[in-house]
Amino acid sequence: MHRGNVVGIGFSATGFLTKSIGMIFLTWLGVGYFELNFRIYIPLLTFFWFLTHVAEGIVIQGYMNKNSSKSS
Numbered sequence: 001m002h003r004g005n006v007v008g009i010g011f012s013a014t015g016f017l018t019k020s021i022g023m024i025f026l027t028w029l030g031v032g033y034f035e036l037n038f039r040i041y042i043p044l045l046t047f048f049w050f051l052t053h054v055a056e057g058i059v060i061q062g063y064m065n066k067n068s069s070k071s072s
Contacts, residue, residue, distance in 0.1 A: 004067045008060045015056050023049050 026045055030036045 005064050008064050008067075012056060012060050016053060019049055019053060 023045060027042065030041045030045070031038045
């Protein structure tokens with residue numbers, strides 16, 4: 001059952017990387033292309049990035065705990 005936990009951690013790491021790449025793209029799009037005010041746009045962007053990453057971690061942790069309790 002430990003294989004499921006490793007898959008969960010890999011999924012979390014992949015999500016972190018793809019969200020980071022997406023954030024870099026959205027930063028370029030908002031500040032460079034649409035010329036939005038970076039003093040407002042960047043804090044909002046990073047807040048929502050962080051919020052989704054924390055939510056993803058909570059969901060993955062729940063699955064890992066459920067997986068561990070089945071094997072015991």
